[in-house]
Amino acid sequence: MSHNIRQRKQDHVDLVASRDVTFRERTTGFEHVELVYNAMPDIDMAQVDTTTPLFGRRLSLPLYASGMTGGYADAERINAMLAEVCCEVGIGMGLGSMRAAVDDPSLAATFRSVMHHRPPLVIGNVGAVQVARWHKQSTLSDNLGRLLDVVELDVLAIHLNPLQELLQPEGEAEFSGVAAAIAAAVEQCPLPIVVKEVGAGIGEHVAQRLIACGVNGVDVAGAGGTSWAGVEILRHPRPETVDHLWDVGIPTARCLYECRPHCDAAAIPMLASGGIVSGPVVAKAIAMGAAACGVARPLLQAVLAGGVEAGVAMMAEWELHLRQWMFLTGSASVAALQRAPFTYSHTR
Ligand SMILES: Cc1cc2nc3c(=O)[nH]c(=O)nc-3n(C[C@H](O)[C@H](O)[C@H](O)COP(=O)(O)O)c2cc1C
Numbered sequence: 001m002s003h004n005i006r007q008r009k010q011d012h013v014d015l016v017a018s019r020d021v022t023f024r025e026r027t028t029g030f031e032h033v034e035l036v037y038n039a040m041p042d043i044d045m046a047q048v049d050t051t052t053p054l055f056g057r058r059l060s061l062p063l064y065a066s067g068m069t070g071g072y073a074d075a076e077r078i079n080a081m082l083a084e085v086c087c088e089v090g091i092g093m094g095l096g097s098m099r100a101a102v103d104d105p106s107l108a109a110t111f112r113s114v115m116h117h118r119p120p121l122v123i124g125n126v127g128a129v130q131v132a133r134w135h136k137q138s139t140l141s142d143n144l145g146r147l148l149d150v151v152e153l154d155v156l157a158i159h160l161n162p163l164q165e166l167l168q169p170e171g172e173a174e175f176s177g178v179a180a181a182i183a184a185a186v187e188q189c190p191l192p193i194v195v196k197e198v199g200a201g202i203g204e205h206v207a208q209r210l211i212a213c214g215v216n217g218v219d220v221a222g223a224g225g226t227s228w229a230g231v232e233i234l235r236h237p238r239p240e241t242v243d244h245l246w247d248v249g250i251p252t253a254r255c256l257y258e259c260r261p262h263c264d265a266a267a268i269p270m271l272a273s274g275g276i277v278s279g280p281v282v283a284k285a286i287a288m289g290a291a292a293c294g295v296a297r298p299l300l301q302a303v304l305a306g307g308v309e310a311g312v313a314m315m316a317e318w319e320l321h322l323r324q325w326m327f328l329t330g331s332a333s334v335a336a337l338q339r340a341p342f343t344y345s346h347t348r
Pocket of ligand 1: 012013016066067068069095096097125158159196197198199221224225226273274275276294295296297298300
């Protein structure tokens with residue numbers, strides 16, 4: 001892999017850790033969502049059970065670290081720390097794009113470090129542009145095989161990121177044939193395939209097309225948390241030409257509201273990520289139908305600043321707050337919380 005790509009991955013982590021790359025005006029929309037307080041919960045606080053099944057694995061909490069890194073030297077250490085947090089807390093762990101290790105097997109160690117503490121669910125990652133290219137070149141099955149050799153995965157996430165590709169100076173805004181390629185990946189990959197965005201959101205029309213491709217899960221990865229446009233604008237040689245795109249995306253709460261009926265009808269899990277920043281937000285996202293929630297930048301910032309201990313402490317606080325909301329909505333289980341009433345005063 002070229003020095004440039006490794007540098008880009010390092011830049012991403014450095015920028016996310018050191019600069020304010022949240023959306024400017026746009027929010028997740030969770031501030032418009034309220035769980036309905038239940039004065040007669042008919043359960044004990046001690047009965048609240050946060051464990052949940054996801055893709056055949058059992059998580060202690062309905063959470064996972066969203067795919068972030070791999071493919072450059074320091075990623076080995078960062079992935080090992082994130083995996084230790086996920087393992088200790090009992091949540092899933094996503095890897096960053098693994099294309100680097102498919103092209104250059106010497107980089108596999110930067111992903112394999114998650115196996116020092118194997119989290120209960122490990123989610124691989126590759127870009128939809130890459131999958132489309134492999135499909136066009138008739139090398140999809142070989143490359144998926146190489147990808148699965150990098151590290152033992154439970155699920156493969158394919159990311160859709162047209163906004164990010166458009167803004168990257170070295171980006172590849174080449175999405176033609178992407179639906180056919182995702183459908184082919186679903187056929188050829190022995191693992192469940194989840195399709196995610198990277199923080200600009202999957203709305204109902206895209207969710208419907210993904211379901212038609214046969215995907216096994218949709219991670220809405222909506223707007224309001226980390227702005228990937230923002231990250232790329234900070235790296236752009238002429239930022240004034242692209243600055244108007246900083247806030248593009250569909251708020252996470254709206255994505256969930258739109259996608260839920262389609263995911264429910266297809267009986268596939270809907271995953272919530274993009275601006276998941278606390279236990280109460282996790283509770284709202286689950287009530288909106290999410291099977292589990294993904295967290296990227298807040299967890300990365302915690303482990304970079306305070307190591308594994310800080311990551312575990314943050315997750316412990318989220319767990320406590322989630323439990324409190326489960327009790328206050330009368331939800332003894334994650335499945336019950338998915339049916340808990342909420343209000344959503346949104347404008348479209
Ligand atoms: C440093 C960093 C690197 C990322 N790299 C990837 C990646 O390689 N593949 C991917 O699908 N998403 C990647 N993401 C996007 C996240 O998975 C997530 O969708 C996005 O950051 C929104 O979540 P957040 O608001 O919790 O940060 C990355 C995020 C961060 C913070």
